[in-house]
Amino acid sequence: MGRVGAGWEVVGVSDSALASTPGFAEWSFPAEAGAVRTARTLVRDTLLAWGLADVSDVTVLLVSELVTNSLRHATGPIGVRMYSRAGRVLQVEVSDPLPDPPRERVAEADDEGGRGLQLVALASRRWGTRRGDNGKTVWFELSLPG
Template identity: 85%
Template structure:
């Protein structure tokens, strides 16, 4: 399927989706990630993965106007790799949020909760990714 909530590709250990940059994208991403990780038997990382995907999709939604892509891979060793892409070429900036700020902590959260994270430019935009260790 190629609609906004359908899986574009899915095999054991790999899933890919694309969403329009609309308000429901974060909720849709959370649901798809949760359901897919349960299906893959990765219940131990569901909560942290959903939280970090929510942060990255929210960042894309706030700053980009085009489609948001989401990919998950669990077949590359004892880890889960998650990527969120959007058409904005500018990399996200980590910033120090003041105590009273309502935002600005998303990338700090990604950095502290993941094993590794980073960004890379794409042909049309960028990808922000994170990696989580899987229990084993």
């Protein structure tokens, strides 16, 4: 599911068995400011096409937070992957080449940042991180209605 946006091509990066499965989408974005906006648009459009409008807003918010974190700390490409598991759970993953896992922190009332992982933890069913050969992945799950 590639698409052109913000002057650069968004390329599907999957070579996994999931790539041909209905309810699977994956993109890779350069570490540029437009990545957040493009990720939000692609996630929203994909969820609407899948008939998952009920979880669209929260998914877009959490993806936006995680892609923003990747932009702040990593310099390489940012990957976003979404797939539905058994029609009951939406799994969303955001990957970047930085191997260090993100750190949750308590933001003070006047801090402008530091709440992204708190939002992920509060709004998702479960979440976590894992290291890979080329960086790390932060993932979260949302329960699907029905």
